[in-house]
Each structure stands twice: as C-alpha cells, then as structure tokens.
Amino acid sequence: MNAVKNILNVLVSVAGVLLVWLTLTTWTGIIEPNRFPNPMEFWVSLKQIALQGYGNGKLHQHILQSVILVTTSFLVASTAGVTLGLLMGASRRIEAFVNPVFLTLRPIPPLAWIPLAIVWLGLDNSAKVMVIFVAAFVPSVINSYAAVRSIETPILEASAMLGIRRWLHWKEVLIPASLPLIFTGLRLSLQASWTTLVAAELIGALLGLGSILNQAAQDIYPAMILVGMFSVAVCGWLMTVLLGLIERSAMPWRATP
Amino acid sequence: MANISFNAVERVFHQGDKEIVAVGGVTLEVADREFVAIVGPSGCGKTTCLRMAAGLEKPTRGTVSVGGVPVTAPGPDRSVVFQQFALFPWKTVTQNIEFGLRSLNIDAKTRAERVKHYIEFMGLAGYEQGFPHQLSGGMQQRVAIARAYVLDPKVLLMDEPFGALDAQTRVVMQEELVRLARKHPRTVLFITHAVEEAVYLADRVVVMTRRPGLIKEIVDIKSIRERERWDQVERIEDVMDQPSFVGLRSHIWRLLRKQHAGDPQ
Amino acid sequence: MEGYAINSLHELSRRQWLVLTLLGASAFIGLWYFLAFIGVTPQKFLPTPLDVVQRFFTLSTEPFVGMTLFGHLASSFHRFLSGFGLAVAIGVPLGLLMATSKVVDRIVTPLFESIRFVAPIAWIPFAALWFGTGMGGPVLIIFMGAFPPVLINTYRGSKYVDVKYLEAAWTLGASRFRVMTEVLMPAAVPSIVAGLRVSAGLGWQSLVGAELIAASSGVGYMMVKGQQSIDTSTVMSGMLAIGIVGLLIDILLRKIQERVSQR
Numbered sequence A: 001m002n003a004v005k006n007i008l009n010v011l012v013s014v015a016g017v018l019l020v021w022l023t024l025t026t027w028t029g030i031i032e033p034n035r036f037p038n039p040m041e042f043w044v045s046l047k048q049i050a051l052q053g054y055g056n057g058k059l060h061q062h063i064l065q066s067v068i069l070v071t072t073s074f075l076v077a078s079t080a081g082v083t084l085g086l087l088m089g090a091s092r093r094i095e096a097f098v099n100p101v102f103l104t105l106r107p108i109p110p111l112a113w114i115p116l117a118i119v120w121l122g123l124d125n126s127a128k129v130m131v132i133f134v135a136a137f138v139p140s141v142i143n144s145y146a147a148v149r150s151i152e153t154p155i156l157e158a159s160a161m162l163g164i165r166r167w168l169h170w171k172e173v174l175i176p177a178s179l180p181l182i183f184t185g186l187r188l189s190l191q192a193s194w195t196t197l198v199a200a201e202l203i204g205a206l207l208g209l210g211s212i213l214n215q216a217a218q219d220i221y222p223a224m225i226l227v228g229m230f231s232v233a234v235c236g237w238l239m240t241v242l243l244g245l246i247e248r249s250a251m252p253w254r255a256t257p
Numbered sequence B: 001m002a003n004i005s006f007n008a009v010e011r012v013f014h015q016g017d018k019e020i021v022a023v024g025g026v027t028l029e030v031a032d033r034e035f036v037a038i039v040g041p042s043g044c045g046k047t048t049c050l051r052m053a054a055g056l057e058k059p060t061r062g063t064v065s066v067g068g069v070p071v072t073a074p075g076p077d078r079s080v081v082f083q084q085f086a087l088f089p090w091k092t093v094t095q096n097i098e099f100g101l102r103s104l105n106i107d108a109k110t111r112a113e114r115v116k117h118y119i120e121f122m123g124l125a126g127y128e129q130g131f132p133h134q135l136s137g138g139m140q141q142r143v144a145i146a147r148a149y150v151l152d153p154k155v156l157l158m159d160e161p162f163g164a165l166d167a168q169t170r171v172v173m174q175e176e177l178v179r180l181a182r183k184h185p186r187t188v189l190f191i192t193h194a195v196e197e198a199v200y201l202a203d204r205v206v207v208m209t210r211r212p213g214l215i216k217e218i219v220d221i222k223s224i225r226e227r228e229r230w231d232q233v234e235r236i237e238d239v240m241d242q243p244s245f246v247g248l249r250s251h252i253w254r255l256l257r258k259q260h261a262g263d264p265q
Numbered sequence C: 001m002e003g004y005a006i007n008s009l010h011e012l013s014r015r016q017w018l019v020l021t022l023l024g025a026s027a028f029i030g031l032w033y034f035l036a037f038i039g040v041t042p043q044k045f046l047p048t049p050l051d052v053v054q055r056f057f058t059l060s061t062e063p064f065v066g067m068t069l070f071g072h073l074a075s076s077f078h079r080f081l082s083g084f085g086l087a088v089a090i091g092v093p094l095g096l097l098m099a100t101s102k103v104v105d106r107i108v109t110p111l112f113e114s115i116r117f118v119a120p121i122a123w124i125p126f127a128a129l130w131f132g133t134g135m136g137g138p139v140l141i142i143f144m145g146a147f148p149p150v151l152i153n154t155y156r157g158s159k160y161v162d163v164k165y166l167e168a169a170w171t172l173g174a175s176r177f178r179v180m181t182e183v184l185m186p187a188a189v190p191s192i193v194a195g196l197r198v199s200a201g202l203g204w205q206s207l208v209g210a211e212l213i214a215a216s217s218g219v220g221y222m223m224v225k226g227q228q229s230i231d232t233s234t235v236m237s238g239m240l241a242i243g244i245v246g247l248l249i250d251i252l253l254r255k256i257q258e259r260v261s262q263r
Helices: A002-027 A039-052 A059-090 A092-105 A110-121 A125-149 A153-161 A166-203 A209-219 A222-250 B046-054 B093-098 B108-121 B137-149 B167-183 B195-201 B222-228 B243-260 C014-037 C049-061 C069-100 C102-116 C120-131 C136-159 C163-171 C176-213 C219-228 C232-260
Strands: B004-015 B018-030 B035-039 B061-066 B078-081 B155-159 B187-192 B204-209 B214-220
Touching: A002 A039, A002 C102, A039 A059, A039 A222, A059 A092, A059 A125, A059 A166, A059 A209, A059 A222, A092 A125, A092 C014, A110 A125, A110 A166, A110 C176, A110 C219, A110 C232, A125 A166, A153 A166, A166 A209, A166 A222, A166 C120, A166 C176, A209 A222, A209 C120, A222 C120, B004 B046, B018 B046, B018 B214, B035 B046, B035 B195, B046 B061, B046 B078, B046 B155, B046 B187, B078 B137, B078 C163, B093 B108, B093 B137, B108 B137, B137 B167, B167 B195, B187 B195, B195 B204, B195 B243, B204 B243, B214 B222, B214 B243, B222 B243, C014 C049, C049 C069, C049 C232, C069 C102, C069 C136, C069 C176, C069 C219, C069 C232, C102 C136, C120 C136, C120 C176, C136 C176, C163 C176, C176 C219, C176 C232, C219 C232
Parallel strands: B035 B187, B035 B204, B078 B155, B155 B187
Antiparallel strands: B004 B018, B004 B061, B204 B214
C-alpha cells in the first residue's frame, strides 16, 4: 500500500513540476524561448541526441564515456582513500606522519586542480582522471579515519582481550564497525567525482555529458543545455541509488535510515 | 468559574492495524479551585486525560470543557507544566517566564511587575539572566511553574511535574506547590505516579485502571485533611506520618495493586 | 600479548608526535624537491616549493592579468559572499516556512528535488547565456551549490524540533509567527549552522569552478591564465590562496558552531 502511495506521490510531483514549467513557458511566455526551453523543445532535443547524436556522439555514448570515467577513477581513488583513512585511524604514528601533506592539500577544492592537471597532462582523459582522483580521495580518507576513531573503546578492548591477531582484528572488528561511516565517505566521494567530471568535461572534452553542455553553450542551444543538465542529474541520482543498494546489502545488520 | 468537565471522554489510538484504547470512558468533574490528582499505572490514560484538557489531543468521543467551553486547542487559560520542564534553552529565566505574557495585551510595565513577583515568590531571585542549562532540575521546574502561573490561568495542568527530580528536591517542591496553591488558589489537575504526593497535595485523588483507561475510584482527601488538621503539622514528613494519611495512602495502594494481580477491573 | 591489535588505542607522546609530523612534512617537501630536480618534467612544469612561495609573494605585489593576488582574491570573495548570502537569505526563511506549512512543503519540495541533483557546474551554460560575463553568472553557480545544504538543514532542524518545546509554546498561547521565530528558529540553529558550514564549502568550490570557465577576474581566472602560459608557479600560488581562504572560512564557521552549541 505504501509503495503505491509513494509512486502516486512522485507522479503527482512530476506532473506538478511539468505544469509549472508549461505555464511559465508555452502558456504565458513569461520566460522567453531563447532563455529557457519549453517542454516540447526539450523533448525534441532529447530525441535528437538520443537518436541522431550531438557533439560527437549519441546520448548513450556520452553517458557511457562519463560513467566509465567516473566509475574507474572513483573506484581507484576511494580504495586508496579508504585504505589510507583506515590506516591513519588505526595508527597514531601513520596519522602524524601523513597529516602534514594531507592537511595542506585538503583545503584545496578538487576543481582548483584542473589548471594544474591540464598543465601536466593536457586536455585528454588522464587529466580528468587525476582531478577526479583528488576529488574522490579526500572524503574517503576523512570519513574512514573518523570511522575508526569513533569505534567505541570497549569494542577494541574486547578484541584485544580475546587475543585476536591483527589480520583477524581488522577483518572481523575494525572494518565492519567502520563500514557505516566508510559508506558515508563513499557517497561524498561519488558526488564529488561526478561534479568534478562534469566540470572537467565542460572545460575540454570531445565526448561526455559535460561536453554536451559545452557544445550546447557554444551553439547557444538552450534546449540541449537542459538535456545535458537533465542527463547529469539523472545519472548522478542513479549512481547514488546504486551505491545505496550496495550499502544496504553490505550492512544487513543495520536498520535502514 | 473555572471547572474542568470530562463528559464520557474516550481516546482511541490506531497503531497499524491494532486499536489501543487509551481512555475508555471517563466522566469527571473538577470543581472551581479544586486540586485533583490522578494516579494510576503506566498506560492508564491519566496523561492522555490531561493532554485532552490542555487541547494537545482531541477525544475520539465525548467532550472536555473548561468553564463550560469545550476545549479545542491549547491556550494560556489552561497552562501546562511538563515533566521534562520544556523550558526554552535559548532564552533566559526571565524571558522564559515572560514568554506567554507577551502574547496577551499587557503593557510592558505590568508584565515586568508580574514576572518579578513570581521570580521572587518561586525563589528565583538572582537567576533572572541565567539560562536553563545553568540551573538544577528543581530550579528549572520552579521556572516552569512560574511561567505557567504568571499567565493567571483559569486552570493549571501539571503532568508528573516532579517526576524528573531527585527525591529530596521533590519533597521541597511539593511543599512549595502547597504554599503557592494556598496563596494563589486555582483549579489544578495533577498527574502523578507517586501516591504519597497525590495524597499530600490533592483535595481528591482519582485512581485509574489501564487498558482501557477507566476511573476505578475517587478518594476524597479534603474532608479528612481538614478534620485531622494536617495544616497544623509543620513538616511534610510529619504529615506523612499521620495515621489518617497512612490510611489513605494504603487504601489507594491497594486499589492500584489489585490491577497488577490480574484483576481485570 | 598482541599489542598491535589495539593500536587504535595507542596514544603518542608529545615528542613522538612532533618528530613524526616533522618527518612527514620533510618527506613531502623532500620528495617534491627531488622530483623537481631530477627533471621528471621540464622546470616550468614542476617548480620547486621555493619557486612557488616566491611566486606567491610576487603576485601579492605585482599585478597579473589585471590585479594582484589580493585583488583577485577580493573579487572572488565578493562573488562568494553574494552567492552564499543569497543562499542563506532565501534558504533559511524558506526552510522554516516549509517546516511549518504543509502547503508550502508540498509545493516547494518537488521543485527543489528536481533541481537538487544537478551539479552546480552544470548551470554554467545557462549562467553564461543569461548573464553574459557579468557577475550574475558566477553568483548563480555559487548559489546553486550553497543553497541545498542551507535549505535542507534548516528544514530538518525545524521539522524535527523536540515536540515538547512546541507544546510548551502552544499552551502558553503563542501565535504561529512567534512559534516560528522564537521557538523553531532558535531550536534549529545548531542544524542551520552545520548546514552553513557545508554550504560555505560547496559555495567556495562552485566559485572556483565558475571562475575557471566564465569569469574575467578572480583567483580561478588567474589560474587559468597561468595554465595557458604554462606558468605553474602561478597556478600553484592560486591553489594555495584558494586553500587558505577556504580554510579560514571553515574555521570561522566552526567557531560559530561551537559557540552556538554551548547551551
């Protein structure tokens, strides 16, 4: 019953937004057509890019390019980040050693690395990977570190008292206890990766969702800009949902938030 | 006239598919300026009755009226003192006490005088600019009582007000409340777990059963209190030692115990 | 006794901590110098740390693409404040309103949710289209980044206020307006300030992005110009400046957050 209610709610909301959109554009013309597209123009452009292609490829090619780039970089960066974060959390020595570098680099927003990445690696994919790496790395480290640090002392003491050796301690106690916050970090990393990729592609890319935006901006094609934004939003949302599913299956002992 | 009338009041909750009868059918008259305490086990509906009188909940059936007017919404004519104090942590003691007054059409000068009167009366002098977190539990409840009283309400509703205090503070507050009620008498509905507290403070004690919440018996305290001259006894401990007091207390305890022994009514 | 199992409990003495920190810092700088000297890349691509510091100070006094470093910073900060200020000015009252009025909630939520998942950067094309090279463009981007956390945190903070405060206010006869301003808002302040912190971070990031693409002044613009002339020290100086200012903003908000949670 609840599921049906929820779906109805969503449909009503979508219908509401569409209504507002139609009213402001086609029906009253409050918003001029060359500033923001109406639903019809949006639909036409969507079909165009999906079926015929725009800016070096069809929609699914753009999506694939972006998603693959984000996913690979995100996976590498977050693995490295989580590992480092867990190590820093578990060992004060490692934390003290790594801190100077980390604290200096951390306040620098990922997007601020783009010019440097371009200088070092040019305008192709490797530059994007570098920036996405930085974007995804930091939240993973911070949250994994916090995860270990927030494990209640009695749990750690129990583990020590039971004489558990280091490998088992990590596998059975440290990591499971840290999972919730690790996933928070992963969620933030994914969001950051996605945002950074779009920005990087906006600046210089031949293929990818950001490149759609760039091309459409240059062509002054508002409807296509909206298609680009819409695709960015939908993909970002889907990836978040996917991560949520993984999170839930990884931690079956948790009550769903 | 500020009396409280419960007329065949029922309150039913729905939890999923289950139906929970919190209050089964209560008819009760609290006379003007009478102090009535309701005691009973958890879940007997006593707090629900108070909340319906306050206007924080609506009866499923029947009506609650104050001064002849049915209760539909909360208001300053029926101020409430909560167990958890519910003082606004971001406001000072004075600002808390003043809060309700500012919604009434009273000029600033009168307001300040009224607030000052109750601050002094409740022993809060010196704490006017303090914040709730700086005060002990007992002090906080004094502020809460002052805040409710300063509105000169027709009816005072107190929901286990001393439940969150330690035993010693509790006793002191009971004496304070008696002093306050003598000085500024008004209609009071007082909810409590503690039988001694009820017998000490009230004119009548209502004993409720649970699931469904019904009135089992109403015990008259006032006539016995006046006959035995409890007010001539100085300290609260000594009052509670009086045979008449003990007799009433035991009687009410027995009524409550019968429910736990599985007796359905 | 496997002491290693509880190395999370192991605390360092002050001396150990100092030694390790210095070691880490030296290792970092040392590695940097090493990479710069062995010429992994031409000198221009990887300047030494000293080069960067020197360039930083030079930029503070000599103008580059129009202004000194501080001139650019001021320009960036001005944009940031406008976007952030707008986000707060709209987000806080709207969040409060949504928490108190089901009607407003029903209307605003779908509109908000449809916009929320769009990365702020993705608004750049429209920003350029609507505002050209004027300040409105970057401010819009910053707003899009800063707005969601403010709204969400204000909404959640007010909606989930402990009901006992609301009941106390109602039984004391407060009007709806008074409940909103004297109970909901103060009670929601910790949540709101937490939202401000996240919001400021996102806003500052969005600013950088906006300036990389659609600006003619500001630190981001400065870095782009540096990148175009392969002037890596300038780029790095820009990164340093951005990092420092971002850090200062966060520290300021953290102090405010601590003050506010003291009650």
